[in-house]
Amino acid sequence: MAEDSIENLNQTEIQSNGRQWTASIAVPSSIVDNAQSPELRSYLVGQIARSLVIYNIDEIVVYDEYCIPGTPEQVLLDKRKQTMVQMVRILEYLECPQYLRRFLFPIQKHLQYAGLLNPLESQHHFKESDDTDYREGLVLNKPCKNGGSYVNIGLRYDAQIDRSLMPNVRVTVKLTRKDNPRKMKAIVVSPSEPREKLGIYWGYTIRMANSLNEVLNTCPYDGGYDLKIGTSDKGDVIDNVVRRIPKQYSHLLVVFGGLRGIEAAHESDESLSHVEDTKNLFDFYVNTCPNQGSNTIRTEEAILITLSALRKRLLNRK
Template sequence: MSAKPVTNWREKHKLIKEWKQKKKLKQKQRTDALATDGQTSQTTVVDNGVKTVDRDQHPMDTSVDDMRAPVASEGSSCGRKWTASIAVPFSIVDNAQSPELKAYLCGQIARALVVFNVDEIVVFDEYSRQTSGVDESSDESLLYDKRKSAMIQMIRVLQYLECPQYLRKYLFSIQKDLQFAGLLNPLDSIHHLKTSDVCQYREGVVTNRPVREGKGSYVYIGLQRDVQIDKCLKPNIRLTVRLDDTGGNKKLKGVAVSPSEPREVSGLYWGYTIRAAKSLSAVFTESPFPGGYDLTIGTSDRGQCVDSALRQLPKRFDHLLVVFGGLKGLEAAHDSDE
């Protein structure tokens, strides 16, 4: 009676082993067939030689080494000096039917910013002329307050998603605008580092940990130990820290740097900045860059075709801006500008 279950178990194990062997054989045959079909390829000539590209490969499916190769051939550093910005009206979020959909739409916008490495997003008011002389006691003021709250919610959600997860509880309080922000998908950006990740730069917040006078401040950067910087700053201030030593020393030391240094020095995409503009013209006049945007692209269904317009664009630029219109188009935002 006791030997029968053992025999059944052995037979079952034998059948499973045979099934795994057949599965591996089928996978090998499928791989060989794909390799045989994919032998036909096209060649793309580059500066340093000939590069072979698979015929089924998408033009944007390039590796990190392929992206850095043109930079190395020019003899420059791997940093990126140019920036890409977009301007969107808050009416695209105001059109959502519920607060959940508004938060979800903001999450999709934030995800697109990270995927395409956008450095700045400008949220502008396309109803600037219509709401400039609104009486506070009229019914139009209620509509204006509703639109204003939608703009604030959009900015809050974008700021919350851009912030690394380990800093959110220090920088954001419980508020109505972030009621559904916790349900959104994470951006998984480069500066959203985990404890096990090793990087020269990290985002942190200044703590109220006591320190001797003239010894700087302690910054929490998501690790088990706080890093000591050379500057004395107020608590609860977010900053970018460049670590001097990532080894196993007892004390971590770093230097407070500009948030643009990881991009300009190491070529790392370090999140996006958010700016609010009261009108479409304020998008250009209040630019954070000294010379403004040297290349501006407006999107409209009445404009030129994208394929023909891209050929007319300059190959080099310092600060790119792409302006999107609202539900009524970019022309309506231009007409309602003050």
């Protein structure tokens, strides 16, 4: 009982301070191709989504390790690109709070088996009974007498915001008046505000990249990724280097390869041909499962293994 109290106190301490840093991972969409059936492809993506939430990952980059050339029209017809679209769609669906899904995701082939997947139980997936200042919502096509808009925030009554926005847009809101459930008021805020101010994990964003170069150098955060870690069976044993990995960073990126490894993605990317050794693309190039009993480690397994090995760099940097 005492240990539980201490743990809860420490967690409250961390959350009250907020979290300014971010953690991202990158995975190739080709890993989905290796699944034997549509059901297993969906389940694999669901496993990855669970890993993201467990370790508070803020961004996942789904990239094309083949660097498929051609016009946008030709690219969209490529089966490998369709795999990327399917993977992204399932990740988007799972990240979205349940009460908004039926409005944002019409019935579609990519989500045929999404209902079978384990729920993420993410911190921002609030239930109706949860008392919280922040919620995800959907702008409604509903007239508002005093200007502004109404937003569905998963409660019995909608909240009113002071801005007039296009309907069917997903927003993050902060409730400013909660004393009367029928007349709740809120303001629209950045999706990063709950994390930055309270330390609440607010789900992950998804980015698509056409090459390894895009993964590394097209960063949505100011200043780019200041700590890049590559994972490979050709890397340094994690136990030997983990203490050298800095605890203080602004934006961390961990890159995973597919069946052929990150080296294959590097080889396919002509824009990185000036870099001879793949390890030189990263600050650290690590092997997180040395002496493995299996001849191969699947990417979804490598994600869990690696994030577990880096846990102290992800969840508590003290």
